[in-house]
Amino acid sequence: MFDRRLAKHPGHEPSTKKLYTMNRRNFLRNTGFVAAGSLFVPAFMKPLEAMALDELSLYKNLVVVQLSGGNDGLNTVIPFGNDIYYQKRKSIAIKPEEVIRLNDMQGLNPNMAALQEIYDQGWMTIINDVGYPNPDRSHFRSMDIWQTGSDSNQFLSTGWIGRYLDSNCQTCKFPYTAIEVDDSLSLAMKGQTKKGIALKDPAALFRNTNDPFFKAMLQNDKEHLDEDNLGYLYKTMIETSSSASYIQNTSKVYQSKSTYPTSGFANQLKTVSKFISSGLKTRVYYVSLSGFDTHVNQIGQQGNLLKQYSEGMAAFLKDLKSNNKLEDTLVITFSEFGRRVEQNASNGTDHGTANNMFVFGGKLKKQGIFNAAPNLSDLDTGDLKYQLDFRQVYGTILDKWLDVNNADILNKKFNTLDFI
Amino acid sequence: MSTKDNFLKVKHLYNRAGFGVSYTDLQKLSKKNLDKVVDNLLKDSQKDDPINLINDFESKRQLLVQAGLYAKKDLTDDEKKMRQQIIREQNEVSRDLNIAFITKMINTDAPLREKMTLFWHGHFACRSNNPFFAQQLNNIQRANALGSFKTLLVEVSKSPAMLQYLNNQQNKKGKPNENFARELMELFTLGRGNYTEQDIKESARSFTGWMYDKDGSFIFRQNLHDTGTKTFFGKIGNFEGENIIDIILEKPETAQFIARKVYQFFVNDNPNETHVKELATHFYNSKYDIAAMMKKMFTSDWFYSPENVGTKIKSPAEFLVGLSREFYVTYNKPQVLIQLQSSLGQYLFNPPNVAGWPGGQSWIDSSSLMLRMRIPSLVLNDGEIDFSGKADPEDEAVIALSRTATTNANANMKPKSYVNANADWPKFLNTLPKGLTPLALTEFLLQPKLNTKITTMVSDNKGLRSTAVEITSMPEYQLC
Numbered sequence: 001m002f003d004r005r006l007a008k009h010p011g012h013e014p015s016t017k018k019l020y021t022m023n024r025r026n027f028l029r030n031t032g033f034v035a036a037g038s039l040f041v042p043a044f045m046k047p048l049e050a051m052a053l054d055e056l057s058l059y060k061n062l063v064v065v066q067l068s069g070g071n072d073g074l075n076t077v078i079p080f081g082n083d084i085y086y087q088k089r090k091s092i093a094i095k096p097e098e099v100i101r102l103n104d105m106q107g108l109n110p111n112m113a114a115l116q117e118i119y120d121q122g123w124m125t126i127i128n129d130v131g132y133p134n135p136d137r138s139h140f141r142s143m144d145i146w147q148t149g150s151d152s153n154q155f156l157s158t159g160w161i162g163r164y165l166d167s168n169c170q171t172c173k174f175p176y177t178a179i180e181v182d183d184s185l186s187l188a189m190k191g192q193t194k195k196g197i198a199l200k201d202p203a204a205l206f207r208n209t210n211d212p213f214f215k216a217m218l219q220n221d222k223e224h225l226d227e228d229n230l231g232y233l234y235k236t237m238i239e240t241s242s243s244a245s246y247i248q249n250t251s252k253v254y255q256s257k258s259t260y261p262t263s264g265f266a267n268q269l270k271t272v273s274k275f276i277s278s279g280l281k282t283r284v285y286y287v288s289l290s291g292f293d294t295h296v297n298q299i300g301q302q303g304n305l306l307k308q309y310s311e312g313m314a315a316f317l318k319d320l321k322s323n324n325k326l327e328d329t330l331v332i333t334f335s336e337f338g339r340r341v342e343q344n345a346s347n348g349t350d351h352g353t354a355n356n357m358f359v360f361g362g363k364l365k366k367q368g369i370f371n372a373a374p375n376l377s378d379l380d381t382g383d384l385k386y387q388l389d390f391r392q393v394y395g396t397i398l399d400k401w402l403d404v405n406n407a408d409i410l411n412k413k414f415n416t417l418d419f420i
Numbered sequence: 421m422s423t424k425d426n427f428l429k430v431k432h433l434y435n436r437a438g439f440g441v442s443y444t445d446l447q448k449l450s451k452k453n454l455d456k457v458v459d460n461l462l463k464d465s466q467k468d469d470p471i472n473l474i475n476d477f478e479s480k481r482q483l484l485v486q487a488g489l490y491a492k493k494d495l496t497d498d499e500k501k502m503r504q505q506i507i508r509e510q511n512e513v514s515r516d517l518n519i520a521f522i523t524k525m526i527n528t529d530a531p532l533r534e535k536m537t538l539f540w541h542g543h544f545a546c547r548s549n550n551p552f553f554a555q556q557l558n559n560i561q562r563a564n565a566l567g568s569f570k571t572l573l574v575e576v577s578k579s580p581a582m583l584q585y586l587n588n589q590q591n592k593k594g595k596p597n598e599n600f601a602r603e604l605m606e607l608f609t610l611g612r613g614n615y616t617e618q619d620i621k622e623s624a625r626s627f628t629g630w631m632y633d634k635d636g637s638f639i640f641r642q643n644l645h646d647t648g649t650k651t652f653f654g655k656i657g658n659f660e661g662e663n664i665i666d667i668i669l670e671k672p673e674t675a676q677f678i679a680r681k682v683y684q685f686f687v688n689d690n691p692n693e694t695h696v697k698e699l700a701t702h703f704y705n706s707k708y709d710i711a712a713m714m715k716k717m718f719t720s721d722w723f724y725s726p727e728n729v730g731t732k733i734k735s736p737a738e739f740l741v742g743l744s745r746e747f748y749v750t751y752n753k754p755q756v757l758i759q760l761q762s763s764l765g766q767y768l769f770n771p772p773n774v775a776g777w778p779g780g781q782s783w784i785d786s787s788s789l790m791l792r793m794r795i796p797s798l799v800l801n802d803g804e805i806d807f808s809g810k811a812d813p814e815d816e817a818v819i820a821l822s823r824t825a826t827t828n829a830n831a832n833m834k835p836k837s838y839v840n841a842n843a844d845w846p847k848f849l850n851t852l853p854k855g856l857t858p859l860a861l862t863e864f865l866l867q868p869k870l871n872t873k874i875t876t877m878v879s880d881n882k883g884l885r886s887t888a889v890e891i892t893s894m895p896e897y898q899l900c
Contacts, residue, residue, distance in 0.1 A: 140770075183787065184762075187772065199787070228731065229733050229780075229781065230896065232781050233899075236784055236789050237789065345495060
């Protein structure tokens with residue numbers, strides 16, 4: 001499962017050593033054979049590498065879905081049971097008869113029909129009114145806050161997943177522990193010493209790292225490894241190269257049997273599913289869908305996006321289910337802020353504050369609607385008040401899903417929730 | 421001092437204080453005494469040449485129209501169209517401004533001034549969707565780049581871009597907004613730990629009434645100003661904003677904070693506190709004369725010591741400007757420079773937040789490094805771009821509008837695009853002495869010391885042009 005050619009290049013030692021150590025540990029555990037000492041895998045053990053695959057199903061995956069632009073949560077999960085909603089949104093409210101009802105108060109936007117089945121299966125949880133104190137209405141700043149997990153007046157240069165990588169826990173020490181299916185890496189995925197890897201197409205990255213020039217640069221690079229910044233560049237190259245080989249070689253044989261809708265977003269999810277289903281030891285995946293800044297003529301635009309989102313997500317979850325991976329996967333969806341309760345004059349909505357988050361998975365503890373619907377009669381200058389801090393959601397995931405202490409990552413302890 | 425030794429020092433100086441140096445200039449300069457070279461560098465940067473992309477009158481007219489349209493509740497269809505038209509124009513001009521700044525860095529003959537402008541651009545980090553405000557702030561940073569830090573600080577504090585960005589428009593008597601006061605001390609002058617929450621509260625009151633008017637000029641609104649007594653750093657008085665700035669500058673911590681940041685930008689990510697102290701003392705004693713501090717730094721022996729040469733990771737701007745400058749690159753579609761900045765993580769005029777770009781190793785992750793290593797062949801050999809990068813969150817409204825026009829299926833698929841740039845190879849090759857070997861070219865283009873791998877790689881006689889593309893694609897080229 002690993003590119004064995006790597007072992008021939010002395011320059012790859014640091015990372016391959018890590019890989020082989022891991023394999024050996026897996027191998028040893030599987031055979032009940034206990035030994036300590038040498039870091040090197042004896043040659044005769046190599047053919048047994050494949051055995052480690054069995055254990056991979058124990059890996060829990062987190063998929064973070066970012067809706068960029070500030071998705072209007074109130075037209076996503078519609079509080080159709082509340083008259084205030086209809087009073088404040090004269091021309092853009094979703095009519096009660098069109099809402100996909102989940103209970104007496106809230107229901108889904110009709111464009112999200114694909115998620116009804118998912119919801120009914122108990123694979124979906126809706127958390128209402130997630131936000132943070134002193135909310136910022138700038139896209140950039142609020143996204144920064146969500147991605148770094150900072151307070152609203154605090155500037156962090158590392159992301160929450162990045163700091164999880166930095167924590168160097170048992171399960172997050174590989175350079176491919178966190179993958180973003182994109183061209184560039186989001187701040188959320190950048191730690192102080194470790195960073196996630198961004199790739200849209202594993203084959204393309206593999207080709208690039210196997211370019212003769214790139215390979216030549218990696219030959220005999222040992223002399224750099226102790227130097228500060230140059231060493232860091234070479235370490236990044238080596239890790240990129242070994243990750244690219246690992247990801248490509250692990251995932252290339254996998255063929256998805258499910259069909260996905262044709263959209264860029266669904267393609268990203270399809271790639272994630274391929275990685276998860278082929279047993280990649282990645283723990284965190286990050287994808288995003290943008291265009292939610294609907295100041296003008298919201299209905300059609302948001303409708304299209306929600307349709308793309310829901311159809312992509314439904315295909316993804318069913319695909320995981322058919323591969324027995326749904327129980328090992330947790331998906332969360334967030335946006336940098338919700339929108340104001342009252343619509344504007346252009347049949348759209350302006351930047352607001354608290355918003356709903358979605359959680360998907362095969363092992364949810366609390367399914368359906370997690371907490372009370374937004375209180376539309378108790379607003380903060382026209383905006384929803386938050387019930388839950390988004391870092392409680394992160395904290396819950398860090399503690400209960402990624403098995404680290406959330407205080408180590410979030411800089412203070414956040415109370416966990418019981419959705420997982 | 422040998423010429424060879426001086427050659428390397430001048431090269432280092434121009435890489436850090438500017439964006440590189442041509443071989444011809446380097447040869448000439450190396451014959452001079454190093455102190456003379458530093459004097460020349462400062463002299464070359466005396467001239468302040470502002471960006472005048474945006475016509476003052478036109479932009480003010482737009483502001484007025486826009487302010488009127490925003491104040492109105494129900495817009496007619498024509499007014500809606502007009503507002504959208506203004507937003508579209510502003511976005512377009514903002515992109516032009518970005519290109520004007522990076523092009524200026526590429527072509528400037530006042531390299532130290534532009535490098536310092538880039539430094540202040542990150543130090544006084546600001547976003548403004550009004551390109552006239554953004555240009556104004558950029559010009560303030562350029563005009564005072566090597567002047568008095570006090571003047572710079574006061575002018576930045578009074579610029580509409582910063583007043584807007586840090587919510588001082590909302591800072592009124594009885595209802596203070598502390599955002600500006602906090603960042604003034606935390607990020608612009610003293611640094612964390614050198615003031616109290618009480619100092620922030622009190623000084624915020626002093627800045628009440630610091631605003632800009634509907635024409636986009638600074639105005640002090642007496643009726644919104646809190647004239648009461650304030651206690652600031654133990655002093656009691658009826659302090660105005662300027663008094664607060666004076667008190668902040670009296671504190672040596674401010675000189676230390678700025679000197680440390682300058683050191684990290686020009687010398688080393690990991691500051692040597694002895695050297696920082698030297699710089700800070702000089703800065704403080706010179707009454708915050710920026711040029712004096714820079715001269716002190718560039719004439720210090722430690723500036724040229726091995727741990728400070730070829731060890732800094734270039735910022736995306738330094739990387740793109742340096743490469744374009746070195747090879748006399750013209751961009752036929754300069755928008756590609758914005759795409760490259762954004763994919764590499766430094767979209768000028770769009771810092772991540774008021775703390776600016778964190779810099780150092782945070783520039784590098786697997787994708788940004790792979791891209792950096794491919795850019796020379798894209799730019800110098802007009803390669804095909806197969807990445808699209810991420811949308812800036814502030815552009816979401818534009819994306820939302822354009823989505824209606826495109827079908828969902830192909831929203832993420834783009835036609836093939838090329839960098840569409842020309843390197844002036846004859847000009848570049850002309851700057852090189854006759855008979856220059858590939859190895860000598862490598863020694864010139866790279867700042868880190870060469871190792872055996874590189875010397876072997878470039879010794880197979882590929883010709884200077886191929887060698888240049890190869891060298892600039894190396895990880896070593898990411899350092900300066």
